[in-house]
Amino acid sequence: MKTNILGLPVKESELIVTELNILLSNFQVYYQNLRGIHWNIRGKRFFDLHVKFEELYNDSQLKIDMIAERVLTLGGSPFHTFEDYIKNSQLPVGKNISIDEKAIHLIVNSLSHLLKIEREILNKSSEINDEGTNSMMSGFIAEQEKIIWMMQAWLEEGL
Numbered sequence: 001m002k003t004n005i006l007g008l009p010v011k012e013s014e015l016i017v018t019e020l021n022i023l024l025s026n027f028q029v030y031y032q033n034l035r036g037i038h039w040n041i042r043g044k045r046f047f048d049l050h051v052k053f054e055e056l057y058n059d060s061q062l063k064i065d066m067i068a069e070r071v072l073t074l075g076g077s078p079f080h081t082f083e084d085y086i087k088n089s090q091l092p093v094g095k096n097i098s099i100d101e102k103a104i105h106l107i108v109n110s111l112s113h114l115l116k117i118e119r120e121i122l123n124k125s126s127e128i129n130d131e132g133t134n135s136m137m138s139g140f141i142a143e144q145e146k147i148i149w150m151m152q153a154w155l156e157e158g159l
Contacts, residue, residue: 004074004075005075006073006074006132008074008128008129008130009128010075012124012127012128013074013075013128013130014075014076015124016074016121016124016125016128016130016133017071017074017075017076018076019117019120019121019124020067020070020071020074020076020078020121020133021071021076021078021079021084021088022088022089022117023067023114023117023118023121024064024067024068024071024078024079024085025079025084025085025086025087025088025089026088026089026090026091026110026113026114026117027060027063027064027067027114028064028082028085028089029085029086029089029091029093029110030060030091030110030111030114031057031060031061031064032093033091033093033094033097033106033107033110034053034056034057034060034107035057036094036095036096036097037049037053037094037097037098037103037106037107038050038053038054038057040096040097040098041053041097041098041100041103042098042099043098043099043100045100049100049103053103056107056147059143063140066136067136068080070132070133070136073132074130074133090113091110091113091114092106092109092110094106101155104151104154104155105155107147107151108148108151108152108155111144111147111148111151112148114140114144115141115144115145115148118137118140118141118144119137119141121133121137122134122137122138122141125137
């Protein structure tokens with residue numbers, strides 16, 4: 001079995017790079033959705049949500065950079081065009097969302113989809129003892145599960 005400079009199997013690492021680029025694409029769409037709802041949110045909860053959405057997009061921006069750098073670390077090339085992002089993302093584009101509950105639902109659904117991709121990457125990276133990718137995915141998963149829980153708790157407020 002041929003290994004890369006990190007001691008990881010080349011072929012399997014290339015598959016992880018492909019999955020990381022798909023995650024990167026989905027994160028880019030998620031990030032842009034967060035920017036849009038941050039700019040367009042209206043209503044009585046504006047001040048709280050405006051700040052929360054900014055917090056989320058800033059965090060997403062950091063994660064995007066981490067994913068791209070992991071792709072490079074594994075010897076790949078990170079996607080970096082909108083064409084690649086749209087082609088490889090399954091997340092819906094949230095256009096002109098100004099209603100608080102609609103915005104929160106978009107976030108919850110997006111994070112749920114990101115979790116599926118991250119768990120798939122975690123499974124594949126675990127098989128080859130790729131601790132760098134494992135650690136990153138585990139951290140993302142833990143944070144996003146908590147955000148989903150908090151957002152779902154917020155959605156119950158309206159009931």
